[in-house]
Amino acid sequence: MAEARTEPRRPLPEVTELTEPFWQAAGEGRLVMQRCRACGELVWCPRPSCVECGGEELEWDALSGRGTVYSFTVIRQLAGRGARAFEKDIPYVIAWVDLEEGPRFYTNIVQCPVDDVEIGMEVEVVFDPAGDGISLPKFKPR
Ligand SMILES: [Zn+2]
Incomplete structure (x- = not known):
């Protein structure tokens, strides 16, 4: 008997009380x-307290959405059943982007041929609707 072949679904981030403001803004x-209201440092990923000073008064601050590529890799093949959901995207770029405000952000580089991505490339955020009301921050050349 043939097995029903369903379109694999990409995993979505789990929205928690802590991360809800991030996903709402996205x-x-x-x-x-x-x-952190005490020392002024940005805290990433979302946490209940500041990693620099332990302060527990954190507020959500808007960022410029601009950064530069710190490092990246091009995904050209996938292994394992769970990866099937990403087959359509191959080749695609996973990158660390240094945000203008300091934090390093794990993301994808999009709207750019994979062979044109370079370390130091200036990028800006775009939001990719991923389903269930979630928009994923990704980066494109600027
Ligand atoms: Zn602090």
């Missing part, structure tokens, strides 16, 4: 991060 096209 859905509105804004990149935000927590900032």
